[in-house]
Amino acid sequence: MWKLIVKIFLGLIFIASAILKLLTIDDFELYIFTINLFSLDLSILFARLIIGFELFLGILLCLNLFKFITDLTLITTAAFTVYLGIRAIGGDVENCQCFGSNIFLSPVQSIIKNAVIIAGLVWVRNSKYFKFKYKKLVTISIFVISIVGVNIISPPDFIYYKQYSKLTDIYSVEHFEKFKENPVLKERQNKKTIICFLSPYCKLCNLTAKKISSMVKNHNIDKSNVLYIFVESDDIAKFLDDTKSTDIKYIQMPKEEVMQITADGVPVIILYENKVVDAFVYRGIVERKIVDFFNN
Numbered sequence: 001m002w003k004l005i006v007k008i009f010l011g012l013i014f015i016a017s018a019i020l021k022l023l024t025i026d027d028f029e030l031y032i033f034t035i036n037l038f039s040l041d042l043s044i045l046f047a048r049l050i051i052g053f054e055l056f057l058g059i060l061l062c063l064n065l066f067k068f069i070t071d072l073t074l075i076t077t078a079a080f081t082v083y084l085g086i087r088a089i090g091g092d093v094e095n096c097q098c099f100g101s102n103i104f105l106s107p108v109q110s111i112i113k114n115a116v117i118i119a120g121l122v123w124v125r126n127s128k129y130f131k132f133k134y135k136k137l138v139t140i141s142i143f144v145i146s147i148v149g150v151n152i153i154s155p156p157d158f159i160y161y162k163q164y165s166k167l168t169d170i171y172s173v174e175h176f177e178k179f180k181e182n183p184v185l186k187e188r189q190n191k192k193t194i195i196c197f198l199s200p201y202c203k204l205c206n207l208t209a210k211k212i213s214s215m216v217k218n219h220n221i222d223k224s225n226v227l228y229i230f231v232e233s234d235d236i237a238k239f240l241d242d243t244k245s246t247d248i249k250y251i252q253m254p255k256e257e258v259m260q261i262t263a264d265g266v267p268v269i270i271l272y273e274n275k276v277v278d279a280f281v282y283r284g285i286v287e288r289k290i291v292d293f294f295n296n
Contacts, residue, residue: 003127004064010120011061014073018055018150020100025051025154026207027101034214040287041158048156052147059142065135067125074121081114157283164284171197171268171279175260184227184251189274192225192294197258197268199231200239204282208267209243211285216248219291223247231255231266 021028025047032050033043057076060069084096088107095101098110105113179185185195196212198205209228216223228250230236240246262268269285271277271293278289 003124006120007064007070007124007127008062010073010117010124011058011063013117014054014058014061016058017099018051018058020102021047021051021054021097022100022150022154024097024100024102028097030207030210030214031095031097033211033218036214036218040211040215040285041156044156044158048150048154049147052150055150056143056146059146060139063138063142064127064130065139067129069139070121070125074118074125077114077117077121081111081118084111084114157285161284161286164281165286169263170281171270171276172261172263173276175257176270176276179257179261182251184249185272188227188272191273193272194221194226194290195229195270195272196226197229197262197266197270198239199255199258199266200233200235202266205267206239206243208269208282208285209239209245211282212269213244213248215287215290219294221294224249225294227251229253229258229261231258 028051029044029047032038032047033040038046053076057069057073060066061073084107087096088111093106093108095104096107096110098105098113194212196208198209200206212226215221216226226248228240228245228248230239230250230252232252232254233239236250236252240248240250258266265281267282269280269282271279271290273293277293280286
């Protein structure tokens with residue numbers, strides 16, 4: 001009886017982990033992207049596969065159907081623990097996103113949490129499991145529903161790239177032409193630049209800066225080719241530190257002027273080389289277009 005209770009409790013931990021990651025999916029995507037093993041689109045997809053798989057394991061643990069699910073959960077947890085160990089040895093003290101961005105756990109804290117989970121899984125793995133005729137069908141169904149369901153609840157951004165590329169009101173052409181007279185932009189004649197219009201109080205702006213910062217690092221783009229345009233604020237230094245953008249040049253402008261250029265919304269990302277080559281909203285950022293912009 002106690003082993004069943006522990007198994008259900010462990011299952012609920014995995015379900016909670018999946019739900020909390022899904023609630024802050026943008027942060028989890030970026031966490032995977034910053035590892036620099038996957039492209040942005042693969043990171044977006046991989047984040048959802050991890051969440052769906054965690055949800056599947058959690059539900060199956062609670063249902064107590066197969067010993068192999070307990071073993072699979074044990075192997076999965078051990079693998080993530082090894083990864084966290086590598087991060088911890090490397091000096092990483094940031095949130096490992098095990099429970100999304102709303103509950104902070106450093107790699108070391110998460111390793112301790114995983115050690116407890118592994119001990120519990122080892123203890124319950126030889127307990128009795130429920131038997132009924134259709135449990136294989138139920139298992140397959142739960143796996144499909146978990147993976148597909150996560151992608152339905154939170155569709156990957158790349159599904160909508162074509163739709164976002166058709167937007168014509170991302171920025172004001174008239175006001176951007178006036179902005180081109182700004183001395184900072186005049187200094188960049190014939191220089192390829194990513195211009196990001198941001199507010200330090202905007203969640204999507206924070207995510208945009210983190211995404212751009214990761215792309216700069218992953219693709220060895222010179223930071224001098226990036227320019228942040230901020231709404232005037234006293235909190236910019238904190239924003240730059242949080243988004244690992246402290247080496248990126250920025251200027252401040254009155255809010256009214258920024259909003260005129262961006263058609264009343266931030267963030268807006270513009271690829272600029274004496275003219276606007278391309279423009280994106282956060283969900284429409286296409287890594288390939290940015291890389292090609294600098295390579296061509």
